Amino acid sequence: MKRRAFNVGFTAVAALAAAASVALFAAILGTVLWRGFDALSWSFVSEGMRAAGAEGGIVYQIAGTAILVLTAVAAAVPLAAGAGVWLVMYAGNAAKRAFEATLHAVNGIPSIVFGLLGFAFFFELLGLKKSWLAGGLLLALMILPTLVVAFVEKLRSIPQSTIHAAFGLGLRRGDVVRTVLLPQGVSGLLTGTLLGIARAAGETAPILFTAAIFSGATIPTGIADNPVLALPYHIFVLAQDSFDPAMRSGMWGTAAVLVVLVTCASALAIPLRLKIGEEAARE
């Protein structure tokens, strides 16, 4: 009887914990979207900011975030493609382990440390001041592990027999990469890229000192001393002024835009990830 009670109680506690977690997050997402959509309008996403964020829209924050994210992706995708192919096809065991450890380490570096390092390197050493390029490259390094891991996972799920068959046909290693690995691995790279976009779009700390300002920037025309506005930085600054009710609507609206952007990017990656997982399990 006591054992039965323990079983029931244990099950109930676990189920309750799961339900509470889900409810907590439904509440968080619901709050942001519900309050945010109240603040959204066509003019909010198509106009520039006025009155220090109390009026107007966030079109240049959206543009700035797009510039940062696209720069990061443009820099990270070729790096990840090269690194992934190298890891699977060319690297010796020791080099492979060293590189994987490096990736793990990069993935573990707190984002503010990226900000600090980027400030020292781009702002001070290269004298770029605040620049969209500095922010984009920093974000590229941050999301690189995500891209490489997703790409390599997909590459490793390619059946060995396919690769052996390609070599058996007399193809050289470079040809195998071009005709087998890249076409089959591209969905992994795409998954990683989507996850990377989600991460890069939402990061504040790396662009704090290197790329973002709160007002007075539109579309950059050069590299050095060409900062951008950005969605997360906008929320960050407004949140410090949160006692002013006039700012509330702008905050919620920006948060909703950012959450929708990030969630869409990572949601798009889900079907691809599930498929790769299944293939890997079948091997």
Add this chain to the structure above:
Amino acid sequence: MTAVVCLAVGGAVLYLVAGSLTALRQEGWAFFTTARWSYRHGEFGAASMLFGSIAVALMALLLAVPLAIAAAVFLSEMCSRRVRVALKVAVELLAGIPSVVYGLLGVLFLRDWIAALFDRAGVDALSADTLLTAGVLLAVMVLPTIATLSDDALHAVPRVSREAARGLGLTRAETIATVVVPHAAPGLIGAVLLGFGRAVGETIAVFLVVGRADNRELSLNALFDAGQTITSKLGGSETNIAAGDPMHGSAMIALGLVLLTLVLCATLAAEGLRGRLAGAR
């Protein structure tokens, strides 16, 4: 390509270590043991930031770990495959919500709730921007990470072990408590360590609710008062100010190095534990 990445990482670590030396040489152990940080007086004792960082992370774990592991037990052991995949997807989407959004929720809701709590408990606090507020907010932020990693660890326990235990007549709860959880313990500890690393390294959300008050005493009472973490210090305007003064700049870099060391130790230990689990399978 690969060489570029390795060089960049190597260069970064070298920069942090070399850059810290000036300040660490001046302060010695006092950098870690004294709570006196004043760049106007050229004093750099980071003890209260170190205390703040560890305190908020531990509070977050204290609140999040029981809930996360209980939820993981449900995910891994008690629901169907479809429900598990759906919940895991939801959890991972939510883990991806940018920290500035959590910070915003902290500023607009959690701060008021903590203020109400202080009123009811009779705590005489000047504001509700406290280490406790940051800890509670971080608990919510690390919950999905710990839950999904714990679920991975539990799920990796071989089916045979469960079947053997059930075959001996144990109930499901007894099987989980005496076989599955002990078996998955290294992975669970790894999940908690990764959660710790995330909590210590989190900047933006903490910055917004921690109060950012320097040089507070190191005591339990300080948890209910404004404080400072390493990350909130680095995220503030002092990083810009410090660029003009070699000693001050070096002290800020040393903070970055301490933070990185803390987080990397937790992350690498966690990877080691989780790797052992995967290897054992």
